Amino acid sequence: MTENGQLLLELRNLEKSFGGLRALQGASLEIAQGQTVALVGDNGAGKSTLVKAIAGIQPADSGQIRLRGQDVTISSPKDAGEMGIEVVYQDLALANSLDVAGNIFLGEEPLKVKLGWFSVPDTKQMDAETAETLERLRIRIPDPGRPVANLSGGQRQAVAIGRSIRKGARELLVLDEPTAALGVEEVRKVLGLIGTLKDEGQTMMIVSHDLEHVFMVSDLIAVMRQGRVVATVKTSDVTKTDVVGLIVGDIEGAVA
Amino acid sequence: MSEQTSKMKQGTGLRIPGLEALRDAPFFNVLIAIVVIYVMLTILTGETFNTVNNQITIMRAASVFLILAVGQTLVMSTGGIDISTGSMIGAVGAIIGIGLESGWMPAGLALPAAILLGAALGAFNGFNVTVLGVPPLLATLGTFVAYRGFTQYFMGVNLVTGLPDIITTIGRAYFLGVPVPVWTALVVTFLGWFVLRRTIYGRYIIAIGSNPAAARATRINVRAITASTYIIQGACAGLAALVLMGRLDSASAAMGEGLELHIIAAVVLGGTYLFGGSSTMVGTLLGVYLIGMLENGLIQTGAGFFVQKMILGLLIIGAVALQLHQKKKRPT
Numbered sequence: 001m002t003e004n005g006q007l008l009l010e011l012r013n014l015e016k017s018f019g020g021l022r023a024l025q026g027a028s029l030e031i032a033q034g035q036t037v038a039l040v041g042d043n044g045a046g047k048s049t050l051v052k053a054i055a056g057i058q059p060a061d062s063g064q065i066r067l068r069g070q071d072v073t074i075s076s077p078k079d080a081g082e083m084g085i086e087v088v089y090q091d092l093a094l095a096n097s098l099d100v101a102g103n104i105f106l107g108e109e110p111l112k113v114k115l116g117w118f119s120v121p122d123t124k125q126m127d128a129e130t131a132e133t134l135e136r137l138r139i140r141i142p143d144p145g146r147p148v149a150n151l152s153g154g155q156r157q158a159v160a161i162g163r164s165i166r167k168g169a170r171e172l173l174v175l176d177e178p179t180a181a182l183g184v185e186e187v188r189k190v191l192g193l194i195g196t197l198k199d200e201g202q203t204m205m206i207v208s209h210d211l212e213h214v215f216m217v218s219d220l221i222a223v224m225r226q227g228r229v230v231a232t233v234k235t236s237d238v239t240k241t242d243v244v245g246l247i248v249g250d251i252e253g254a255v256a
Numbered sequence: 257m258s259e260q261t262s263k264m265k266q267g268t269g270l271r272i273p274g275l276e277a278l279r280d281a282p283f284f285n286v287l288i289a290i291v292v293i294y295v296m297l298t299i300l301t302g303e304t305f306n307t308v309n310n311q312i313t314i315m316r317a318a319s320v321f322l323i324l325a326v327g328q329t330l331v332m333s334t335g336g337i338d339i340s341t342g343s344m345i346g347a348v349g350a351i352i353g354i355g356l357e358s359g360w361m362p363a364g365l366a367l368p369a370a371i372l373l374g375a376a377l378g379a380f381n382g383f384n385v386t387v388l389g390v391p392p393l394l395a396t397l398g399t400f401v402a403y404r405g406f407t408q409y410f411m412g413v414n415l416v417t418g419l420p421d422i423i424t425t426i427g428r429a430y431f432l433g434v435p436v437p438v439w440t441a442l443v444v445t446f447l448g449w450f451v452l453r454r455t456i457y458g459r460y461i462i463a464i465g466s467n468p469a470a471a472r473a474t475r476i477n478v479r480a481i482t483a484s485t486y487i488i489q490g491a492c493a494g495l496a497a498l499v500l501m502g503r504l505d506s507a508s509a510a511m512g513e514g515l516e517l518h519i520i521a522a523v524v525l526g527g528t529y530l531f532g533g534s535s536t537m538v539g540t541l542l543g544v545y546l547i548g549m550l551e552n553g554l555i556q557t558g559a560g561f562f563v564q565k566m567i568l569g570l571l572i573i574g575a576v577a578l579q580l581h582q583k584k585k586r587p588t
């Protein structure tokens with residue numbers, strides 16, 4: 001990887017409308033290598049729409065996305081994946097009946113016998129790589145061979161993150177509300193996991209409602225309001241009250 | 257849930273590993289039902305039920321159902337359903353039957369032709385479900401009516417009989433003391449089990465049934481895989497049509513009528529989840545046997561055809577209700 005601090009992703013004037021509703025009205029954002037940027041804002045501010053534009057699920061109508069200084073077009077999740085951008089969605093998109101390895105490798109299984117659709121997956125390799133990934137992320141799942149339906153919310157979140165990591169979020173890992181709908185202890189574990197990734201130098205963008213969590217993990221906070229990023233501040237320079245002010249619009253932001 | 261079970265298991269003081277695994281198997285219910293009903297029927301019929309010959313009779317009758325149920329298990333894994341199986345059998349039987357009778361179909365080609373024809377009928381179902389987006393129940397209800405209509409239009413009141421030896425062999429011959437249709441059905445079941453449990457295809461259909469959005473977010477071609485389960489179901493129907501023709505040594509416009517419910521009941525009784533994402537081929541095998549054995553036993557105890565139908569209908573409701581109840585207790 002290249003050195004920390006170098007500009008990784010630039011979003012310039014992204015616009016996206018749904019009929020008459022302008023969900024993104026010229027959103028711009030810069031993320032540097034190795035940074036953890038928290039994206040905050042009121043409901044409907046456009047956070048998820050921005051994430052979906054980066055993920056290629058709902059490409060923006062206009063504006064530019066530059067990755068390491070190069071203009072790129074992201075028009076499908078596959079495009080994003082090939083560029084090294086992975087997104088962990090809010091709804092914990094796991095297949096309940098499959099086990100941990102089955103979910104982590106879903107659609108990209110290593111094969112023992114190659115026969116097109118009727119290929120036989122190499123479950124030994126899958127289990128071994130899964131154990132490695134879980135260990136690297138310091139996730140403990142007592143019985144990874146059972147269907148993930150039996151796992152707790154935090155473990156499921158960990159599996160979803162593990163899946164993105166194994167696929168190689170080389171450049172950017174985007175987490176949409178990673179701590180929503182989790183219990184206290186589980187939140188602690190997921191935040192710990194984010195910390196582990198940060199120590200490894202993973203660049204991350206985290207969408208969250210919870211300012212407490214945001215302050216615990218982020219380097220920068222980007223505040224969205226009405227489809228724009230109205231402020232980007234260093235987490236260490238502000239208080240929660242400041243950020244709340246930026247979110248509701250009592251404080252006019254300046255892009256740092 | 258695992259904590260609860262282990263507590264319960266400790267409570268019994270008896271721990272036999274094989275038995276514990278069996279109790280967690282999705283086909284545990286049907287296994288218990290088979291044992292209980294087997295004993296009951298043996299008592300009720302005064303032992304005529306519990307003979308090797310009678311068991312072979314049950315299996316021979318069940319073989320056509322089993323071939324179809326294997327395809328249905330794959331369809332249901334994706335969260336789909338195919339109620340056009342009986343009509344597909346009718347349509348394939350009509351075309352192959354007329355083809356053989358009028359001489360334009362060489363007898364040697366009847367088997368591959370039947371399978372391909374069935375696959376084509378299944379492909380139409382798959383297209384309607386995945387490309388047009390018609391819900392599976394309605395898409396296959398449509399072809400349930402349409403394929404039967406075609407068959408009646410094409411065949412009228414004709415009855416094709418005196419089929420070539422190749423076909424009656426498929427339906428009637430024995431190999432190592434076991435009817436050829438039973439061998440055929442067991443081979444199909446093994447293939448189905450292998451595909452479901454050992455290949456990425458099996459994983460993908462389970463993933464699709466379990467969480468379509470999750471499957472779509474991967475590289476899995478959800479549409480093509482889903483459509484293919486209907487094609488496989490069609491191919492199974494084509495094969496089943498030929499087995500049935502061979503056994504009856506005839507084809508008529510009514511062939512296969514009413515067996516779709518049988519198939520669905522057997523698969524659900526076996527432990528495959530009606531709404532997809534969880535399925536078992538062993539369970540399907542047991543479910544087919546359970547229904548076959550019930551029918552056979554009911555005839556021997558003197559219950560008529562209509563009583564059988566009532567019991568079959570109620571059995572489906574019971575099986576689904578039980579499944580939903582257990583699903584609530586343990587989210588799989």
Ligand SMILES: Nc1ncnc2c1ncn2[C@@H]1O[C@H](COP(=O)(O)OP(=O)(O)O)[C@@H](O)[C@H]1O
Nearest residue numbers: 018021023041042043044045046047048049050
């Ligand atoms: N697919 C869509 N169709 C129509 N409107 C949408 C769609 N997605 C988002 N919106 C609208 O765009 C605005 C921004 O939504 P969103 O990005 O989800 O906000 P946030 O994630 O910040 O709460 C909201 O007003 C929302 O109703």
Ligand SMILES: [Mg+2]
Nearest residue numbers: 044047048049
């Ligand atoms: Mg949102």
